[in-house]
Amino acid sequence: MIRAFGGLHVGHVRPLLLISGEILTFLYIPQFLELLSYPTSLYITSQQNKTTNTYSHTLMALFLCFLIFLLASSATACDRCVHQTKAAYFNKASALSSGACGYGSLALGLGDGQLAAAVPSIFKDGAGCGACFQIRCKNPSLCTKAGTRVVVTDLNHNNQTEFVLSSRAFTAMAQKGQGQQILKAGIVDIEYKRVPCDYKNQNLAVRVEESSQKPNYLAIKFLYQGGQTEIVGVDVAKVGSSNWSFMSRNHGPVWDTSRVPQGPLQFRIVVTAGYDGKWIWAQKAVLPVDWKNGVVYDSGVKITDIAQEGCSPCDENTWS
Ligand SMILES: *[C@@H]1O[C@H](CO)[C@@H](O)[C@H](O)[C@H]1NC(C)=O
Ligand SMILES: *[C@@H]1O[C@H](CO)[C@@H](O)[C@H](O)[C@H]1NC(C)=O
Numbered sequence: 001m002i003r004a005f006g007g008l009h010v011g012h013v014r015p016l017l018l019i020s021g022e023i024l025t026f027l028y029i030p031q032f033l034e035l036l037s038y039p040t041s042l043y044i045t046s047q048q049n050k051t052t053n054t055y056s057h058t059l060m061a062l063f064l065c066f067l068i069f070l071l072a073s074s075a076t077a078c079d080r081c082v083h084q085t086k087a088a089y090f091n092k093a094s095a096l097s098s099g100a101c102g103y104g105s106l107a108l109g110l111g112d113g114q115l116a117a118a119v120p121s122i123f124k125d126g127a128g129c130g131a132c133f134q135i136r137c138k139n140p141s142l143c144t145k146a147g148t149r150v151v152v153t154d155l156n157h158n159n160q161t162e163f164v165l166s167s168r169a170f171t172a173m174a175q176k177g178q179g180q181q182i183l184k185a186g187i188v189d190i191e192y193k194r195v196p197c198d199y200k201n202q203n204l205a206v207r208v209e210e211s212s213q214k215p216n217y218l219a220i221k222f223l224y225q226g227g228q229t230e231i232v233g234v235d236v237a238k239v240g241s242s243n244w245s246f247m248s249r250n251h252g253p254v255w256d257t258s259r260v261p262q263g264p265l266q267f268r269i270v271v272t273a274g275y276d277g278k279w280i281w282a283q284k285a286v287l288p289v290d291w292k293n294g295v296v297y298d299s300g301v302k303i304t305d306i307a308q309e310g311c312s313p314c315d316e317n318t319w320s
Contacts, residue, residue: 116153147173196227207220231255245259
């Protein structure tokens, strides 16, 4: 069951963090416009009384503000931004599965072994773990037009390429019979775009981490996060209770708390959704009262939302 919550239902103030850069910019624009429209307001002052002046001044600021907001959002909001960069590969998929996101052997179940290490701007301190990307190499004699899909499981510290792919993902970009050739090339020019992760028969899952210590410390890892969003907040409560404890991002997809409610546990998750956030509520007992370390539990919810990003150019569906 997926429910979007209005801000008023939210029991604490953390959702304020969800106000994105765009909205903050929007809020600050009126002050900026006040300066811009200053000469006009001087002119008006000389002809009309003070009240009218303030009124037209405000109206003009609002109007310009609205215009700029419209222009800004129409020019840059995209489901799929296309970026140009380079990619290299790792010989061992195991290097990536034991990567900074800490998926371990579960990583292979995320992307069919098509894994990637991404630079910090994509890794986003771990919020980018589990994000899916479509990547194609730009050499048409070597690579297919469609390219391949990868899942981020690691941080790439190397500054020569934005992505380092598992060799399986790297060769999956190649035309039939060109696998050895692309490996020989080592580093290739690529285009990439974020795409929704699609876990058809798999709900969002919660794995209780080994570091958890009943009853005072709970660490969980999210798996099979579909859609094209980032988890930016997690709360946990006993089923039926509205006494929510917030969890903090420990690293990558791992969230923890030392205020562990007793009993069967439900979760509330905030994901980025466009320029806003959205609550997703796993209302049933996701963790049973006798939850155990190392066990993966089904949350009963799927995340399928897509958050737009600001960029140019957008993908015009020229590439499937
Ligand atoms: C990459 O990092 C190395 C060592 O930190 C540095 O010498 C080099 O200039 C960097 N290259 C680029 C393209 O930033
Ligand atoms: C809410 O939950 C926390 C953590 O389980 C607990 O310490 C606290 O006493 C609870 N507060 C109320 C009012 O039940």
